[in-house]
Amino acid sequence: MNLLLDVRDLCVAYGKVEAVHRVGLQVEQGRIVTVIGPNGAGKTTLLAALMGMLPARGSVNYAGEEIMRVEAERRVSRGLCLVPERRELFAAMTVEDNLTLGAFHRYRKRDKTVGEDFERVYQLFPRLQERRRQMAGTLSGGERQMLALGRALMSRPRLLMLDEPSLGLAPLIVRDIFRVIAGLRDKGVSILLVEQNARAALQVADYGYVLETGEIVVEGPSAELASNPRVIESYLGFVSVNAA
Amino acid sequence: MNTEIALFLIQDGLTNGAIYALLALALVLVFAVTRVIFIPQGEFVAYGALTLASLQLGKLPGTAWLLLGAGLAVAAVELVQALRVRALRRIPAIILKFIIVPVFLVGLVWWAAPQKPALTLQIVLALALIVPLGPMVYRLAYQPLANASVLVLLIVSVALHFAMTGLGLVFFGAEGSRTPPFSDAQWKLGVLTISGQSLWVVGASLALIAALLLFFEHTIYGKALRATAINRVGARLVGVSPAMAGKLSFTLAALIGALSGILIAPITTIYYDSGFLVGLKGFVGAIVGGLLSYPLAAAGAVLVGMLEAYASFWASAYKEVIVFTLIIPVLVWRSLTTHHIEEDEE
Numbered sequence: 139m140n141l142l143l144d145v146r147d148l149c150v151a152y153g154k155v156e157a158v159h160r161v162g163l164q165v166e167q168g169r170i171v172t173v174i175g176p177n178g179a180g181k182t183t184l185l186a187a188l189m190g191m192l193p194a195r196g197s198v199n200y201a202g203e204e205i206m207r208v209e210a211e212r213r214v215s216r217g218l219c220l221v222p223e224r225r226e227l228f229a230a231m232t233v234e235d236n237l238t239l240g241a242f243h244r245y246r247k248r249d250k251t252v253g254e255d256f257e258r259v260y261q262l263f264p265r266l267q268e269r270r271r272q273m274a275g276t277l278s279g280g281e282r283q284m285l286a287l288g289r290a291l292m293s294r295p296r297l298l299m300l301d302e303p304s305l306g307l308a309p310l311i312v313r314d315i316f317r318v319i320a321g322l323r324d325k326g327v328s329i330l331l332v333e334q335n336a337r338a339a340l341q342v343a344d345y346g347y348v349l350e351t352g353e354i355v356v357e358g359p360s361a362e363l364a365s366n367p368r369v370i371e372s373y374l375g376f377v378s379v380n381a382a
Numbered sequence: 383m384n385t386e387i388a389l390f391l392i393q394d395g396l397t398n399g400a401i402y403a404l405l406a407l408a409l410v411l412v413f414a415v416t417r418v419i420f421i422p423q424g425e426f427v428a429y430g431a432l433t434l435a436s437l438q439l440g441k442l443p444g445t446a447w448l449l450l451g452a453g454l455a456v457a458a459v460e461l462v463q464a465l466r467v468r469a470l471r472r473i474p475a476i477i478l479k480f481i482i483v484p485v486f487l488v489g490l491v492w493w494a495a496p497q498k499p500a501l502t503l504q505i506v507l508a509l510a511l512i513v514p515l516g517p518m519v520y521r522l523a524y525q526p527l528a529n530a531s532v533l534v535l536l537i538v539s540v541a542l543h544f545a546m547t548g549l550g551l552v553f554f555g556a557e558g559s560r561t562p563p564f565s566d567a568q569w570k571l572g573v574l575t576i577s578g579q580s581l582w583v584v585g586a587s588l589a590l591i592a593a594l595l596l597f598f599e600h601t602i603y604g605k606a607l608r609a610t611a612i613n614r615v616g617a618r619l620v621g622v623s624p625a626m627a628g629k630l631s632f633t634l635a636a637l638i639g640a641l642s643g644i645l646i647a648p649i650t651t652i653y654y655d656s657g658f659l660v661g662l663k664g665f666v667g668a669i670v671g672g673l674l675s676y677p678l679a680a681a682g683a684v685l686v687g688m689l690e691a692y693a694s695f696w697a698s699a700y701k702e703v704i705v706f707t708l709i710i711p712v713l714v715w716r717s718l719t720t721h722h723i724e725e726d727e728e
Contacts, residue, residue, distance in 0.1 A: 191618065207467045214621035226616035228609045238602065239609050243621040245602040293620065 140167040141199075142297055142328050143188075148196035150180070150187045157183040159352040160196070165297060165330050170323050172331040172339040172360070174373055175349035181332040182223055184349065185299050188330075189213060189220040201296065215243035217296030223305060225286040229275030233266055236274050236285055240292030252292070259288040262318060280311035287318065298322065299330045304338060316342050336373035340364045348373075386573040391691040397580040397649065398663075399687025400587035401642045405664025406671070406683040407594065408638040413673045414611035415631040416624075417532050418524055421539040424661020425546035426512060426639025428654060431647035432550070433508040433640075435559035440496045444553020445511050446488045452518040453484035459521065480518075487511060501564065509640055516636025517629035524632075525625050543658065550654035558656070563648035583645045590641065591680070594634070607631060659702070663690070666709050672716055682712070 143165040150158040158180045165171045173181055187194035190210035198206050205213060228236050237259060238245075241252045260267035263284040269277065274285055283303060290298055300319065304312040312335070320342050323329060333339035340346055346363045348356040356366060363369050405423055412420040429445050436443035457480035464472045491507050499507075523542050527534060565578030598604040610617040610627040618624065639661075643652065646660070663686050670682025686705060693704040 189619070191615070209623065210618050211621045211623040211626075214619070220619055222615070222619065224615075226613055226619055228612045228616055230612050231605070231608060235605055235608075239605055239617075239620045239622070242602060242606055289620065 141165070142167045142201060143330065144197075144199040145188065146197045146199075148184070148187060148194055148198065150183050150192055150194045152183075157352055158187065158194075161349070161352075161354055163347055163354065163357075165328050166345075167328055168323060168326050169345060170319065170329040170331055170343045172333060172343035172346045173349050174333055174336040174339055174346060174369075176372075177334065178351075179349045180352040181349055182301055183352075185220055185222075185301050185330070185332055188299060189218065191220075211243075214293060215247075217294065218299070219290045219293050219295035219297070220299045221286045221290045221301060221303065223301040225282050227274040227282060227285055227289070229273065231274060232271055233274055233277070233285055234270040236289050237266070237270075237292050240289035241294075243293065255292055255294065259291055262291075262321075263288055280307050280314075283307060283311070283315060287315070291322075295327060297328045297330065299332075301332045302334060303331070304333065304335045312338060336369070340374075387695065389572075389574045391695055392688070393574065393576065393580060395688035395691035396684065397583045397687070398646075398690060399684035400584045401646055401660070402664045402667050402683035402686050403680040404587050404590060404638050404642050404683075405661055406667035406679040407591065407676055408635040409661075409665055409668040410671060410673055410676055410679045411607070412631050412635050413668075415607055416520070416524060416528070416535075416628045418535045419532070419539055419665075419673075420632075420635060421536075421543040421658075421661065421665075422519070422546050423635060423639050423664065424657030424659070425543060425550065426516070426636050426657065427643035427646070427660050428550055428652055428657030429512050429515075429546075430508060430640030430643030431561070431652040431656075432554040432559055432643075432654065433511055434504060434644050434647055435561050435652075436554070437491070437495050437504045437508055438498070438561055440498050442488075442492050442495050443508075443511060444549075445515070446491055448549060448553070449484050449511055449515060449518075450488055452515055452522065453480045456480045456518050456521050484514065487514070505644055508644060509637065512640040513633060513636045516632040516634075516639075519636075520628050520632035521625075525628060528624055528628065547655050547658065550657075554654050556654070558651040558653040559647070560651045561644075561647040579648050583649070586641070586645055590638065603630060663687075663705060666706065666712075669709055669716075670712050672720060 141164055145164070146162045148158060148161045149156060161184060163171070163173070173184065175181055183192065186192045188198060190208060190213050196206070197204060200218060201216065228239065237256060241255065244252050265281055266284055266288055269281065274282070277285060287303070303315050303319070307315065316338055319329060319331065331339055331343060340360045340363055343360045346358065346360050347354050348363070348369060356363065356369060358366070364374065405427070408423055409420055412418055433443040433445045457476055460476045460480065461473065464470065464476065487510050491511060494503070494507060519542065523538055524535065527538060563579040564582045567578035569576045598608055606617065606622040607627055607630060609620070610622055610624060614624060617627065643657070646652070664683055667683025667686050668679045670685065671677070671679030686708065689708060690701060690705050694701045697704065
C-alpha cells in the first residue's frame with residue numbers, strides 16, 4: 139500500500155465551534171477516494187484545512203512528509219491542488235490567463251513543459267479552447283467548472299482535491315466531468331472527491347468515507363458503502379428520488 | 383490670459399500631470415493587490431529626489447543607513463519566522479537578501495558617490511538604495527496585518543508616513559534641493575518654449591506606463607498580481623502568496639515613486655516633506671478612478687495637473703485648495719454612479 143495522504147486526528151474549529159472533529163483518512167497513490175455527507179457536515183472545511191487555507195490541529199502526512207506547518211502556496215508547488223466549491227476563478231481575466239496562472243509555480247521553476255499541458259487541457263475540454271480569449275466571468279456554470287478543473291491540471295497535481303464538482307451542473311455535464319475525473323486517475327493522479335451527489339461519487343471512487351457533523355461515521359470500499367443500508371437510506375435513496 | 387500663457391500652462395499641467403499619473407497608478411496597484419492606501423508613496427518621491435541630490439554633492443545619502451537598518455529588521459523578522467516553522471534551509475537566502483545585498487549596495491554607493499559618476503549612474507545608484515525599501519516596508523509594516531481591515535491598514539500608512547517624513551528630515555535636513563536638469567535643450571514651438579526636462583518627464587512617464595502595461599499583460603508575475611487583485615483565494619490556490627504579491631506591488635510602487643522624484647527634482651525644489659503633497663495629488667487622481675481603474679486614475683491625475691497649473695495662474699494663493707476641492711464633486715459623482723460592491727465579492 140502506497141499512501142500519498144495520511145490524515146490523523148484532524149480538528150478544525152471556527153472560534154469555539156468545531157467543524158471537523160478527529161478525522162482520519164487515507165488516500166492511496168492513484169486512487170479516487172470520496173467523502174460524502176450531508177450539507178454542513180464539514181466536507182468543505184476538511185478540504186480547506188488539508189489545503190492549508192484554514193488553521194487546523196492534528197497530523198497531515200503528504201508524500202511521506204508532515205505538512206501541517208507548510209503554507210498553502212508551498213503545498214501547491216508540492217503537487218497538492220484544490221478545486222473549491224466556489225471555483226474561485228479570475229473572472230476579469232481570459233480563460234487562457236486563468237490556465238496560465240494554474241501553472242504559476244511551474245513558470246517560477248522555469249518548467250519548459252507547460253506548453254504541452256495547454257494542449258492537454260484543451261483536448262480534454264475543447265470548449266475552453268473555443269473560448270480562450272473570453273473573460274472567465276462570461277462562462278456558463280459548466281464551462282466554469284471545466285476551467286476550474288483545467289486550471290488545477292495546469293499545476294500538474296499529484297493529489298487533486300475536488301469540492302462538489304457537480305454542484306449546479308446539468309446532468310450531461312456532470313457525466314462529462316466524472317468521466318474526466320476517472321480518466322485522471324488512470325493517468326496516475328490521486329483524487330480526493332467531496333460530493334453531495336453520493337451515487338455518482340461512489341460509482342467513480344475506489345474508497346469512501348461518510349462524514350456527518352464533522353466526524354467520520356462509516357468508511358469502506360465504494361461497492362461496500364453503496365450496499366450499506368445506512369448509506370442507502372441516508373444518501374442514495376434520497377438522491378434517486380430527487381433524480382426521478 | 384493670452385494664447386502663449388494658456389499653452390505654457392498646458393505644458394506645465396501635462397508635466398505635473400504625468401507625474402501624478404504615475405503615482406496614481408502606483409496607488410491603484412498597491413490598493414488593488416493589498417488593500418493598503420499607500421500614503422507614504424509621496425515619501426518615496428522625496429527620498430528619490432533627495433538621494434539623487436546627495437549623490438550629486440558627492441555625499442553618501444542618509445537613505446543608505448535606512449536601507450541597512452530596514453534590511454537588518456527584515457532579516458530578524460524572517461529569521462524568527464524561519465526558526466518557528468523549522469525551515470532552516472531558508473536562512474542562507476535571508477542573510478543574502480536582507481544583509482549581504484544591502485551592505486553591498488551601501489558599500490558600492492559609499493565608494494562611488496565621492497567620484498561623482500555620470501548622471502545615469504547616479505540615478506541607478508539612487509534607485510538601488512530606494513527601491514528595495516518598498517518590499518521591506520511591506521514586510522515590516524503591512525504583512526503582519528495582511529488580513530486587517532482597510533481602516534487599520536490606513537492607520538498604519540499614516541504612521542509610516544510620519545515616520546518616513548521624520549527620517550527624511552534627519553537624513554536630508556530642512557533645506558530643499560534641486561538637481562540640474564537631464565538636458566538643457568529647449569525648443570521653440572511657435573510662441574511656446576518647450577524645455578528638455580518637461581519632455582523627459584512626459585516621455586519617461588509614458589514609457590513607464592507602457593512598460594507596466596506590458597508587465598501586467600504578458601508576464602507571469604504581472605498576471606499573478608492581477609489575479610491577486612481579482613480573487614485573493616483563487617490566487618492562493620494556484621500558489622500565488624499574498625505576501626509575494628504584496629512585496630512585488632510595493633517594489634513597483636517604490637520604483638515609480640523614486641523615479642517620479644528623480645524626474646521632478648530638476649523642475650521644483652524638493653524638501654524632506656514635499657512628497658506628501660505630490661503623493662496626495664496622485665491620490666486625488668486615483669480617487670477619480672475609484673482606486674480601481676488604471677486609465678481613469680491616469681486621466682484624473684492629468685486633470686489634477688491641469689487644474690493645478692491654471693489655479694496657480696488665476697489664484698495662486700488658493701492653488702492647493704482648488705486642487706483638493708476637486709475631490710468633492712468627484713466623490714459625489716462616484717457615489718451617484720457606482721453601486722456599492724461588497725468587499726468579499728468574487
